Amino acid sequence: MIYTVTVNPALDYVIQLKKVKAGKVNRSNDCQFLAGGKGINVSQILNQLDVDNTAWGFVGGFTGKELVRQLNVKQIVNDFVTISDDTRVNVKVHAQKETEINAAGPEIDQQEITAFKARLDDLNKGDIVVLSGSLTPSLPSDFYEQLLPTIKEAGAEFAIDTTGQALLDSLKYHPLVIKPNQHELAELFDVDLVNKEDILKAAKKLQEMGAQNVLISLADQGAYLLTHDHVYYANPARGITVNSVGAGDSMIAGFVGTYYQTQDPVKALQVGAACGGATAFSEGIAVKSQIDTLLPQIKVQKIQ
Numbered sequence: 001m002i003y004t005v006t007v008n009p010a011l012d013y014v015i016q017l018k019k020v021k022a023g024k025v026n027r028s029n030d031c032q033f034l035a036g037g038k039g040i041n042v043s044q045i046l047n048q049l050d051v052d053n054t055a056w057g058f059v060g061g062f063t064g065k066e067l068v069r070q071l072n073v074k075q076i077v078n079d080f081v082t083i084s085d086d087t088r089v090n091v092k093v094h095a096q097k098e099t100e101i102n103a104a105g106p107e108i109d110q111q112e113i114t115a116f117k118a119r120l121d122d123l124n125k126g127d128i129v130v131l132s133g134s135l136t137p138s139l140p141s142d143f144y145e146q147l148l149p150t151i152k153e154a155g156a157e158f159a160i161d162t163t164g165q166a167l168l169d170s171l172k173y174h175p176l177v178i179k180p181n182q183h184e185l186a187e188l189f190d191v192d193l194v195n196k197e198d199i200l201k202a203a204k205k206l207q208e209m210g211a212q213n214v215l216i217s218l219a220d221q222g223a224y225l226l227t228h229d230h231v232y233y234a235n236p237a238r239g240i241t242v243n244s245v246g247a248g249d250s251m252i253a254g255f256v257g258t259y260y261q262t263q264d265p266v267k268a269l270q271v272g273a274a275c276g277g278a279t280a281f282s283e284g285i286a287v288k289s290q291i292d293t294l295l296p297q298i299k300v301q302k303i304q
């Protein structure tokens with residue numbers, strides 16, 4: 001089983017308009033509330049790939065109820081801890097440029113944290129836990145790290161999609177895969193990454209620090225994968241970008257879901273790149289038909 005963890009999920013309020021003028025009244029052409037949060041997006045793609053998974057995390061209030069309603073409609077299995085504060089709303093403005101305003105997130109108390117940690121008792125050998133996204137301000141900054149010994153003791157693997165020190169602190173527990181984008185990779189080591197060599201050198205460092213596989217996503221430039229033995233490059237799919245929100249989550253889902261089924265990191269990279277592209281080319285998170293259409297376009301090359 002794959003478990004996704006979204007401790008700070010969101011209703012994404014996606015607003016479409018031609019142009020935003022700062023300081024003026026702007027009127028939208030279209031808007032909708034979509035269940036979001038990085039781990040939840042991973043679950044959505046896993047469902048499209050027919051990979052069994054359960055979404056874990058914290059939800060609360062009227063926003064949390066709507067989020068769970070949407071997941072149930074899509075038959076995404078979920079087992080959230082209910083909190084007394086409201087799940088956040090993140091605003092995504094799609095105009096001449098994409099602008100995102102992500103809220104900090106709700107208060108989570110000690111009892112709710114304890115209830116969440118008890119979920120980990122369900123883990124079995126061979127399971128994969130995908131930990132994704134920001135923490136709420138009330139959670140300790142080492143919250144992910146606190147979960148890792150239990151996950152490993154159960155014989156499960158984990159993937160982690162977070163940034164900064166929290167990502168670095170997870171490496172000693174040997175994540176199955178991490179996926180910083182080029183910008184996040186540069187920030188991790190406080191360096192400029194000007195060419196391929198710089199990127200691969202920084203990615204190699206993350207592997208030396210403990211990651212089993214390192215995926216570096218480059219948006220419309222494709223992605224690199226460092227495995228134990230080799231380095232691979234996956235080209236980007238061709239298409240018109242309409243939304244980059246969730247492309248990274250989709251790539252992780254494609255990678256982890258395929259790895260779980262095949263144990264083949266190269267196939268996993270191919271599917272991950274197709275899932276990322278499919279989401280970038282669609283209004284929300286991609287569906288199976290879009291992923292299947294792009295899959296043959298992705299050729300994985302061994303470059304080292």
Ligand SMILES: Nc1ncnc2c1ncn2[C@@H]1O[C@H](COP(=O)(O)OP(=O)(O)OP(=O)(O)O)[C@@H](O)[C@H]1O
Nearest residue numbers: 181217218219220222223236246247248276277280
């Ligand atoms: N415009 C695009 N065209 C083709 N493929 C894309 C495009 N955008 C994303 N992808 C695919 O999805 C992968 C992940 O995208 P990206 O690098 O933007 O992740 P990210 O920065 O984590 O995304 P986000 O935070 O917006 O979800 C890329 O490596 C690529 O394979």
Ligand SMILES: O=P(O)(O)OC[C@@]1(O)O[C@H](CO)[C@@H](O)[C@@H]1O
Nearest residue numbers: 010036037038090102133134246
């Ligand atoms: O604030 P975080 O947790 O870093 O990111 C949250 C978020 O931007 O990530 C998803 C896209 O990756 C969205 O669905 C969601 O709003």
